Amino acid sequence: MNQILKRRALDRIKPYTPGKPLWEVKEELGLKQVIKLASNENPLGASPKAIEAISKILNELNRYPDANAVELKKTIASCLDVKTEQLIITNGADELITLISETYLEPSDEIIVPFPSFSEYDFGEQLMGAKVVPVPLDHEYQFNIESILAAVTEHTKLIYICSPNNPTGTYMPKLMLEELLHSLPKNILVVFDSAYSHFAANEDYTNGLEFVRSDYPIIVLQTFSKIYGLAGVRVGFGAAPESIIQSILHVKEPFNVNSLAQAAAAAAITDEEHVNHSKKVNTKGLEQLYNALTEFGIKYTKSMSNFILIEFGANAKEVYQQLLALGVIVRYGDIWGLPGHIRISIGTQEENTVLIEAISSILLELRLVNFKGEVK
Incomplete structure (x- = not known):
């Protein structure tokens, strides 16, 4: 048995939990196509x-x-x-x-x-x-x-x-x-x-x-x-x-x-064309998601970055899990003490569209479930 004592400081440390990689989600859920909107990466790729x-x-x-x-x-x-x-x-x-x-x-x-x-x-x-x-x-x-x-x-x-x-x-x-x-x-x-x-x-x-x-x-x-x-x-x-x-x-x-x-x-750092194009795609993507979330009646925090913090309340974890099941990887907010929120990175216009359609279908399903529950 190992009797070597580790530093006491390690008892307080919670290792960083990264977002799920594409291959892992594909393998776990048997999906052929997955989009990752969890780690605030540039959807256009490298310079x-x-x-x-x-x-x-x-x-x-x-x-x-x-x-x-x-x-x-x-x-x-x-x-x-x-x-x-x-x-x-x-x-x-x-x-x-x-x-x-x-x-x-x-x-x-x-x-x-x-x-x-x-x-x-x-x-x-x-x-x-x-x-x-x-x-x-x-x-x-x-x-x-x-x-x-x-x-x-x-x-x-x-x-x-x-x-x-x-x-x-x-x-x-x-x-x-x-x-x-x-x-x-x-x-x-x-x-x-x-x-x-x-x-x-x-x-x-x-x-x-x-x-x-x-x-x-x-x-x-x-x-x-x-x-x-x-x-x-x-x-x-x-x-x-x-x-x-x-x-x-x-x-x-x-x-x-x-x-x-x-x-x-x-x-x-000298590739101004790539930087400027990335900014434009991000700005358009933010507006695309803002418009959809406003239409859904979902509260969000206006962002100065390439992600949006979205408030789904008590349904946040279920929305996160269902998005994952649909092949959309996002970040659940419990790691920041925000269990009612999800953080979503801005993707390409096509990726954002897939995300919006997935959220729409999930919200519709959740409302139907809630309605049936109240009738019962």
């Missing part, structure tokens, strides 16, 4: 420039990747008007969240996380034995500066802000972020996750990079998994004042981002 870049280096896979991702840093720095010294390249934004935790957190520290939000923030802090302080979002899932500041104590080390927020699609306006940064003690680091920033269209939105350029105590998280369509190769980056980047580099593994990912990301 064509990224695919071309990958194909050019396939014969170099016997070599280790550049441990410092120099060329990718140069390209990002040029595109986003930051210095290469202000960048760290990671195996998706998830790795960066863990690295930040390993860099800054002691067991006595606290982190503030508005909720509902991305569950990986909690994972990083629980891993280090720190304490997560949840701060509920306001009515209609809006951020509240007063509530965040009221949660700050002498033990607060990090504050996570996801904007646009996953899973709600709401965001923190620029002036609100500026107020937060000015109001906080200078020994607290704001981790600003703007993974979905490319989809945010409102004029008062900020991706946070302007505050990096002004040397605020902030680190901005970005990913190539969403609009660039590179979720399969796992690459992201952080942008922060140089002193913060240097601290995090102490805990980074040397070959954390593979060669294919580096080449793909460097090409994708």
Whole structure:
């Protein structure tokens, strides 16, 4: 019998539960065709420039990747008007969240996380034995500066802000972020996750990079998994004042981002045609779903991202299960403490149409069941 004791911190950790992959649903339910609208992926696929870049280096896979991702840093720095010294390249934004935790957190520290939000923030802090302080979002899932500041104590080390927020699609306006940064003690680091920033269209939105350029105590998280369509190769980056980047580099593994990912990301970030087309498809898709949900009388939260949080109330789990049975993979909200909700990613027009027709048939069936139940 194994008598090796694991760290006590692991007792508090709930492993991340990813959305079901296409092959698994096909196999489980015996379906030939399945559409996935669960993981906020780009339905158009990867940037064509990224695919071309990958194909050019396939014969170099016997070599280790550049441990410092120099060329990718140069390209990002040029595109986003930051210095290469202000960048760290990671195996998706998830790795960066863990690295930040390993860099800054002691067991006595606290982190503030508005909720509902991305569950990986909690994972990083629980891993280090720190304490997560949840701060509920306001009515209609809006951020509240007063509530965040009221949660700050002498033990607060990090504050996570996801904007646009996953899973709600709401965001923190620029002036609100500026107020937060000015109001906080200078020994607290704001981790600003703007993974979905490319989809945010409102004029008062900020991706946070302007505050990096002004040397605020902030680190901005970005990913190539969403609009660039590179979720399969796992690459992201952080942008922060140089002193913060240097601290995090102490805990980074040397070959954390593979060669294919580096080449793909460097090409994708320059692919304006793919980015603009992805934005247009997403905007049309949002309107397509808004119109259908309004017609159905279903409440939803207006989104600044590539997904919608939809309220189905007591029927949410059944709607989720029936959509799955029909070959439409979506995300059930219980993982965020929202058992009455479902989060649905925006697909192509054709995929959205399949989804809408499936929801329509499910709602009709549920109403008939409820009616029969009342008659009985």
